[in-house]
Amino acid sequence: MVATHVAAERDADGSLSLAHQLASGRASALFAVLAGVTLALGTGGRVPAVGRERAARSAGFAVRALMVALLGLALGGPDSGLAVILTYYGVLFLLGLPFVALRAGPLLLLATAWCVVAPVVSEVVRPLLPDRGFTSPDLFSLAEPGRLLAELLFTGYYPAVPWLTYLLVGMALGRLDLRRPAVAAAVAVSGLVVAVAATAVSRLLTGSAALRATLASELPIPVRPDELMDSLAGGLPGTTPTGGSWQWLLTAAPHSATPFDLAATVGSSLLVVGVCLLACGALPAVPGRAVEVVFGAGRMTLTLYSLHVVLKTPSVPPGDDPEDLARHVLVLLAIGALFAAARWRGPLEAAVGTVSTAAVAAVRRVGTSAHP
Secondary structure (H helix, E strand, O other): OHHHHHHHEEEEOOOOOOHHHHHHOHHHHHHHHHHHHHHHHHHOOOOOOHHHHHEEEEEEEEHHHHHHHHHHHHHOOOOOOOOOOHHHHHHHHHHHHHHOOOOOOHHHHHHHHHHHHHHHHHHHHHHOOOOOOOOOOOOOHHHOHHHHHHHHHHHOOOOHHHHHHHHHHHHHHHHHOOHHHHHHHHHHHHHHHHHHHHHHHHHHHHOOHHHHHHHHHHOOOOOOHHHHHHHHHOOOHHHHHOOOOOOHHOOOOOOOOOHHHHHHHHHHHHHHHHHHHHHHHHHOOOHHHHHHHHOOOHHHHHHHHHHHHOOOOOOOOOOOOOOHHHHHHHHHHHHHHHHHHHHHOHHHHHHHHHHHHHHHHHHHHHHHHHHH
């Protein structure tokens, strides 16, 4: 994530930089898949919670989602130059709540169907919606609720309706026994297969000169047909051109929310999760604790993401030059390591957790009083 925000997109020769080749479109997709894992683990893990307990845990996540969404709107105010994901993230949690009763198999089937159907729905619906209006939604966006809702669901940089694919895949993961090495290996291998297959099929289907000429002419800044694929490698602004050719659905450009983009980035997310599970599972206890400290940033992503947005504003060090990438990463890793070593929660995680836990407890009390 930090690499896509700080590292130069292009090298001196004009080619896409290695950082963006590896992470563009994939970092945010992994972020959303892990949101689904969180939702599944928090609502029962392998066996979904039932009855009042499911209602209580869902209420806690609903409160958490609203707080994260409001934080995202607040972070949209500073001049960071980033498309802040947190408001979309909160909407994704809300959209995922109706599916918390499902187990891994149905969730995976639903995610597969959603990956195909949601981008088609988006192509139909987006021309009917207000034009995209916000670089990144902020608190002032609440004055235009219709435009804001359209952007969060369909027209924005992380459109929640097609992106629900990522959340459903993550929920399916969270319903598996992720401690088993065989499961982790299957996740990694299947992710690699899906990512490679989606990319290869997309390239095959978009190989025609006529198709590339059509798509090249419909870009916001038109390019020559022979430059199309290089241009798309840098990504699109969350969607394909609104009202453009339906052939856009055959592309796999980062941040295009097409079926092939969603499938390829789901695959890369599964590969990363599977490999990390295998690596950490192979470590004995003492090195495992060391890894937990060194990569403690993963325990406080809400706080550190918010800090990263602030650090990206021009007036705040360590700076916004691509050469500052290492400093950005080291600052975030150092803070994460300090908190992990002290066994502290991140301040934003603690605040959101306290309020959402109170909501869970309140629903449990109501259920208990209603059924003495």
